[in-house]
Amino acid sequence: MSRIRLYVDHPLGAGQTVPLIREQAHYLFGVMRLGEGAEVLLFNGRDGEWSARVAEAGKRGGTLACAAQTRPLAPPPDLWLLFAPVKKARTDFIVEKAVEMGAARLCPVQTEFTNSERIRRDRLQAHAVEAAEQCGATTVPEVADLARLDRLLDGWDPSRRIMLCDETRAGDDAALPAEPGPWAILIGPEGGFSDAERARLAALPFTRPVALGPRILRADTAAVAALTLWQTQLGDW
Amino acid sequence: MSRIRLYVDHPLGAGQTVPLIREQAHYLFGVMRLGEGAEVLLFNGRDGEWSARVAEAGKRGGTLACAAQTRPLAPPPDLWLLFAPVKKARTDFIVEKAVEMGAARLCPVQTEFTNSERIRRDRLQAHAVEAAEQCGATTVPEVADLARLDRLLDGWDPSRRIMLCDETRAGDDAALPAEPGPWAILIGPEGGFSDAERARLAALPFTRPVALGPRILRADTAAVAALTLWQTQLGDW
Numbered sequence: 001m002s003r004i005r006l007y008v009d010h011p012l013g014a015g016q017t018v019p020l021i022r023e024q025a026h027y028l029f030g031v032m033r034l035g036e037g038a039e040v041l042l043f044n045g046r047d048g049e050w051s052a053r054v055a056e057a058g059k060r061g062g063t064l065a066c067a068a069q070t071r072p073l074a075p076p077p078d079l080w081l082l083f084a085p086v087k088k089a090r091t092d093f094i095v096e097k098a099v100e101m102g103a104a105r106l107c108p109v110q111t112e113f114t115n116s117e118r119i120r121r122d123r124l125q126a127h128a129v130e131a132a133e134q135c136g137a138t139t140v141p142e143v144a145d146l147a148r149l150d151r152l153l154d155g156w157d158p159s160r161r162i163m164l165c166d167e168t169r170a171g172d173d174a175a176l177p178a179e180p181g182p183w184a185i186l187i188g189p190e191g192g193f194s195d196a197e198r199a200r201l202a203a204l205p206f207t208r209p210v211a212l213g214p215r216i217l218r219a220d221t222a223a224v225a226a227l228t229l230w231q232t233q234l235g236d237w
Numbered sequence: 238m239s240r241i242r243l244y245v246d247h248p249l250g251a252g253q254t255v256p257l258i259r260e261q262a263h264y265l266f267g268v269m270r271l272g273e274g275a276e277v278l279l280f281n282g283r284d285g286e287w288s289a290r291v292a293e294a295g296k297r298g299g300t301l302a303c304a305a306q307t308r309p310l311a312p313p314p315d316l317w318l319l320f321a322p323v324k325k326a327r328t329d330f331i332v333e334k335a336v337e338m339g340a341a342r343l344c345p346v347q348t349e350f351t352n353s354e355r356i357r358r359d360r361l362q363a364h365a366v367e368a369a370e371q372c373g374a375t376t377v378p379e380v381a382d383l384a385r386l387d388r389l390l391d392g393w394d395p396s397r398r399i400m401l402c403d404e405t406r407a408g409d410d411a412a413l414p415a416e417p418g419p420w421a422i423l424i425g426p427e428g429g430f431s432d433a434e435r436a437r438l439a440a441l442p443f444t445r446p447v448a449l450g451p452r453i454l455r456a457d458t459a460a461v462a463a464l465t466l467w468q469t470q471l472g473d474w
Contacts, residue, residue: 137452229465
């Protein structure tokens with residue numbers, strides 16, 4: 001049985017006392033039935049992973065006592081995932097999978113053919129925390145606010161390459177150019193990009209088109225496939 | 238708006254009349270509100286993809302008239318996916334994703350640490366049909382009955398290599414040996430393989446271990462990542 005991992009927004013270090021918020025206390029002591037002395041693993045996105053013991057267990061709070069570092073900080077590569085939100089459950093899956101696969105920042109984008117006009121950023125961020133707790137990550141990617149794709153491209157830092165996944169380009173290669181530095185993956189919406197978007201993306205000097213096979217992939221499948229291609233060719237796999 | 242694609246278990250060819258079963262008639266005429274003369278795309282796993290027009294539309298049945306072949310038969314490579322069933326929704330996702338990614342056969346396997354002792358094979362097969370309809374495939378992979386991993390290995394054809402995805406081998410490479418011929422991907426259960434299973438798998442002459450990155454992937458994420466690795470190195474991408 002693997003130990004419980006918890007993300008906390010608190011400094012971690014030898015002898016550090018970590019206070020628990022109500023939801024965490026409920027989870028540890030109410031749901032998981034941990035008692036005083038029980039061991040958990042903590043990470044905060046800055047100090048690596050630490051083992052800690054339950055010092056005080058209460059219904060509405062409690063404290064943990066940090067013991068020793070169990071793993072150093074291991075942030076993912078500087079890779080963003082830009083995706084058009086789809087139906088709720090599948091958007092949740094995209095967030096979960098991007099964390100497992102090792103993206104550093106998740107950017108929901110609104111394209112011309114995106115149905116969803118708003119997202120619950122806080123809900124998606126909570127999903128990212130949960131995925132990081134489960135997959136053994138020591139950081140949690142930030143979920144950005146929904147942004148319009150055209151505006152995002154207006155202010156784009158050209159040193160960040162964009163791996164462009166476009167289902168109309170099935171004849172292309174799955175190989176990426178070996179360009180170091182920051183990258184982003186852009187997954188199109190389920191309705192595809194508009195002609196105007198496609199023309200603009202193709203003309204930008206920092207986009208690199210890749211093909212994701214001969215079949216049409218759903219957005220969440222495409223996200224994992226694209227992240228696999230990037231991680232094995234340029235990332236930390 | 239893309240056209241409706243329908244899997245039918247009936248020969249397809251120029252001038253061929255295709256009868257619809259009750260569920261298909263309900264979907265086409267009740268849900269999608271197609272009328273006589275409307276065009277759909279058909280595939281049966283043998284004759285490629287054909288356009289067809291609604292000849293008769295009824296509440297409990299109807300017929301389609303095959304017109305012209307729109308795509309040749311394009312079966313996926315001879316790649317099986319062996320996976321331990323997980324929770325219902327995630328098992329459904331594994332089936333859907335394996336079809337999109339291009340697996341030829343889906344084999345649920347029971348390992349020592351697999352919780353699920355039975356599956357609904359017919360339900361999973363229906364999911365595979367639906368995924369094939371949506372992703373543009375011209376074949377539907379067969380979903381096999383649940384089999385015990387040890388018995389499956391007892392009768393294994395050694396000419397079929399097994400790409401072994403084991404989360405305890407994070408230091409390994411993601412590269413596959415360029416061995417042609419039939420392959421299978423084996424995704425471990427969420428609780429991991431037992432020591433006995435791991436020892437046996439490592440000793441078999443047809444297993445090839447690969448690593449899927451430094452983070453722990455859920456079974457459905459691992460399936461897509463492993464299929465991506467295989468398809469880009471040895472498959473049809």
